[in-house]
Amino acid sequence: MRIVIAGSAGFIGCHLAKRFLADGHEVIGVDNLVTGQQANIDWLGEHRAFRFVRHDVIEPLQIEGPVDLVCDLACPASPVDFALLGVEILRVCSEGVRHLLDLAESKGAVFLHTSTSEVYGDAEVHPQDESYWGHVNPIGPRAVYDEGKRFAEALITTYQRRRGLPIRLARIFNTYGPRMRLDDGRVVTNFICQALTGRPLSVYGRGQQTRSFCYIDDQVEGLVRLAQSQYSGPVNIGNPEEITIRQLAQEIIELAGSSSVIVEHPMPPDDPKVRCPDITLARRELNWQPRISRQVGLQRTIDFCKQLDPQVLQQAAQGRLFGSTAARNAKPATDVKVRR
Ligand code: NAD
Numbered sequence: 015m016r017i018v019i020a021g022s023a024g025f026i027g028c029h030l031a032k033r034f035l036a037d038g039h040e041v042i043g044v045d046n047l048v049t050g051q052q053a054n055i056d057w058l059g060e061h062r063a064f065r066f067v068r069h070d071v072i073e074p075l076q077i078e079g080p081v082d083l084v085c086d087l088a089c090p091a092s093p094v095d096f097a098l099l100g101v102e103i104l105r106v107c108s109e110g111v112r113h114l115l116d117l118a119e120s121k122g123a124v125f126l127h128t129s130t131s132e133v134y135g136d137a138e139v140h141p142q143d144e145s146y147w148g149h150v151n152p153i154g155p156r157a158v159y160d161e162g163k164r165f166a167e168a169l170i171t172t173y174q175r176r177r178g179l180p181i182r183l184a185r186i187f188n189t190y191g192p193r194m195r196l197d198d199g200r201v202v203t204n205f206i207c208q209a210l211t212g213r214p215l216s217v218y219g220r221g222q223q224t225r226s227f228c229y230i231d232d233q234v235e236g237l238v239r240l241a242q243s244q245y246s247g248p249v250n251i252g253n254p255e256e257i258t259i260r261q262l263a264q265e266i267i268e269l270a271g272s273s274s275v276i277v278e279h280p281m282p283p284d285d286p287k288v289r290c291p292d293i294t295l296a297r298r299e300l301n302w303q304p305r306i307s308r309q310v311g312l313q314r315t316i317d318f319c320k321q322l323d324p325q326v327l328q329q330a331a332q333g334r335l336f337g338s339t340a341a342r343n344a345k346p347a348t349d350v351k352v353r354r
Pocket residue numbers: 020021022023024025026027044045046047048049050051069070071072086087088089090091092106110128129130131185186187188189190195
């Protein structure tokens with residue numbers, strides 16, 4: 015196949031591209047590098063069947079020649095991005111998605127979109143299955159992402175209903191692994207950087223809140239199976255195994271062979287208590303479920319981080335990198351025109 019991946023310089027996008035290349039496909043990566051990493055593009059550049067196009071998908075995208083599959087992973091995705099890249103997120107979830115849909119339609123390609131568990135918002139059901147409509151604040155600080163992704167789902171399903179476009183809709187839950195950005199404030203990389211540099215691991219409250227983490231190779235397998243399936247409704251792809259944050263911290267300290275201790279910080283008001291996917295549908299429709307144990311996944315992520323520049327690890331562990339990519343790439347507020 016000839017596959018376009020928007021967001022190919024990002025964490026999940028580069029792994030998905032690597033997998034398609036390994037399977038013998040041709041991949042055209044598209045990215046504006048707003049939160050992506052040049053190192054990920056260099057990693058993919060080892061393959062002759064990979065080509066990179068630097069492009070912001072809020073502008074129309076033209077690709078020469080046939081395309082069989084358009085994968086849309088282009089969207090800043092971490093909470094630290096929401097404050098600084100709010101307008102960019104809303105635009106990529108609306109204008110960007112539309113341009114990628116138009117590309118897929120003009121090429122007769124399948125359109126695979128990466129939505130998110132955040133469409134369920136501060137969920138009132140647990141675990142969340144695809145039939146749940148969500149509980150989202152449309153004007154809160156997370157709205158740019160949550161509502162952006164909900165709008166994207168509405169747009170994509172409209173292209174399917176009105177124009178017959180074949181769509182695949184993944185709702186991704188927390189995913190981790192090598193090549194995550196160290197500055198995006200996510201708990202797995204925070205803990206790993208703190209453990210590797212001997213700093214205390216910071217948990218909120220007593221650390222009893224639970225999360226579920228899917229290793230990147232499992233996530234990619236789920237996305238590939240979804241792309242190959244005929245199923246066009248939303249499908250949760252994540253790991254249903256829950257763990258408390260304190261237990262995660264302990265596991266990382268142990269696997270990293272670290273002498274770090276755990277320290278408790280006051281609980282932020284909006285920290286979700288629980289988040290867990292119901293993956294019954296993915297099991298049934300895709301014959302998919304996570305296979306990689308947390309121990310193996312965390313060890314691989316720790317080993318990857320060990321090879322990084324120790325100075326960068328120190329800065330990340332101290333929170334000094336926090337939000338640095340988003341801050342560097344956010345457009346000045348004067349670019350946003352407001353009519354009064
Ligand atoms: P990421 O920030 O690492 O990757 C996103 C990529 O999209 C970056 O390379 C960025 O530069 C690019 N991008 C953003 N706006 C763009 C634009 N206008 N034009 C071109 N490129 C643009 O994030 P990720 O964690 O790899 O997430 C990938 C996708 O998966 C996103 O759509 C995200 O919403 C979704 N997702 C991720 C998670 C997770 O746990 N990582 C969870 C749920 C959903």
